[in-house]
Amino acid sequence: MIRYALRCRDCGHGFDGWFRSSADFEAQGARKLLACPVCEGHGVEKALMSPAVAAAPEPGRTPGHAPGGAVTSAPVGEAAELYRQLQDMARKVRNEGHYVGAGFAEEARRIHYGEAEGRQIYGEASGQEVRGLLEEGIAALPLPPLPEDKN
Structure with missing residues (x-):
């Protein structure tokens, strides 16, 4: 890759x-x-990209982590495990949540403002719709694609 x-x-x-x-x-x-x-x-x-060059970690610093804890690079195994965990989370949301389709942003607002029953939902939203939700203080996260979506 x-x-x-x-x-x-x-x-x-x-x-x-x-x-x-x-x-x-x-x-x-x-x-x-x-x-x-x-x-x-x-x-x-x-x-334009700078080349990715691995350097020896400074004494007392965890490899792959920058000051403040931001990850600068991760071994493939760790990244793969993190992605697997995100996919498991997406499966849980899909299994336990209510699919609302393209009306996600509207339904998220209705729930947030008490106009609809509080429940976990998922669906589709444009980037602009998600930005609008976040500006209103409404949490919205993208779900990663799942291998079974391609079948």
């Missing part, structure tokens, strides 16, 4: 993307499958 630093030509937002190869990145871009997570624009391009 290759990690590219990406940039949206439309809004300037920077983000990362993982691809099997450079050709995979090009093919996804040509098919308009790449979108900015902020504005949902398809003007996604590779950004």
Whole structure:
């Protein structure tokens, strides 16, 4: 897998993307499958990246962690385990929550403001809708894709 630093030509937002190869990145871009997570624009391009060079940890510092505890890189095994845990969380939400489809943002607001029964919900929302929810103090998190979604 290759990690590219990406940039949206439309809004300037920077983000990362993982691809099997450079050709995979090009093919996804040509098919308009790449979108900015902020504005949902398809003007996604590779950004200038510095090379990833592993250095020996300083004495007393955990490898892979920067000051303040932010992870700068993680071994594949740890990242894979974290992703597995996120997928387990997504399965739990889907099994125990109520699917509300494209009306997610509206239903989340109704629950937050006491206009609907309080319950765990999931569904679809645009980046703009999620930003609006967060600005109102309403928690909304993206669920990772699951392998079974491809069947």
